[in-house]
Amino acid sequence: MSEPGDVAYFGGEFLPLDQARLPITTHAFNYGTGCFEGIRAYWNREQERLYVTRLREHALRILRSARILRLEPDPALTVERFSELVLELLARNGFEQDAYVRPIIYKAGHTIKVTLSGIPAELCMYAIPMGDYLDIHKGLRLATSSWRRIDDIAIPARAKPTGAYLNAALAADEARQQGCDEALMLTADGHVAEASSANLFAVIDGTLVTPPVSDDLLVGVTRDSVIAMARERGWPLEVRQLDRSEVLAADEAFLCGTGVQIAPVVEIDRRPLGDGHPGPITSELQGWYLRVVRGEVPDFAAWRSAVPTTAGATS
Ligand code: PMP
16 A cells, blocks of 8 residues: 555546656646645544545535636546545545645646636646644634735636635735734725635624625635534524624634634734633534544535545445
8 A cells, every 4th residue: 555645646647646747837837827626534533434525515616616717627527527536546545544635727738828728737636644734722813914815806716726825825924924823814895805725704692704705705615514514503694794893803703624624713913802712602613513524423424425445446
């Protein structure tokens, strides 16, 4: 069996990661003309199974992103085919731990021309072992970014374009330089959009509030999971425009995303949020979410795709 992360998908085949290399003339390297996904898989020790979280939704999103960005991948790359490839990549890597898959659809042509149509696109993927990349229990400190979230009329942020993550990197880096964990990003007209690479919810008077998809945010798969879980519990929920001052005065706030999972926010711009500790609704959602994705509870079974134990065979 190969070492975790040793197998990549590149040029239409599975091969050793160190052989997956691009020439510097590649269009996507020059202009950021690609889109990507981040997909998590959770290892259930008792069942000895690896479960991919919401694979179908990630497949739908990357294909939709490719359409928005005119990336034009092979039409044979359907939701089903993409999902099979992700499962096979994980199976071939033989992970027995939590892992993360990074698929990228990118313009693989070698023209210097700044355009999209007619340049061939390819899919590549790699996978890495990944536990919590931020401490999701102690609570995060956010800083409002001086960088505004990219407006949909500049770069369609909902398409998860590789190039647009310069905006996210500038914001996240600035927040870390200021001693905080993450950036709170506002839209060009000053409303709350999201964090640099996660969506945001506030809990205000017992109601979960999150900004609408038209406020320049990535339509997060985890955001959708949180909405479904809140509905299941019967908790009041509003999807509406949100001002920064409302978040400053909220009882609780949390970030959600594939990478960050569900992470409480305890401070914004050096002000404690609520009582400065992770709130009860956030903690309840976080615990439930982690049990769901790991397959420790039967709830939301459709969100979990089991990785086949024999490489090559997909179930
Ligand atoms: N917003 C941005 C900008 C992101 O990069 C991500 C991570 N993909 C998210 C939100 C969360 O999305 P998801 O829950 O689909 O991972």
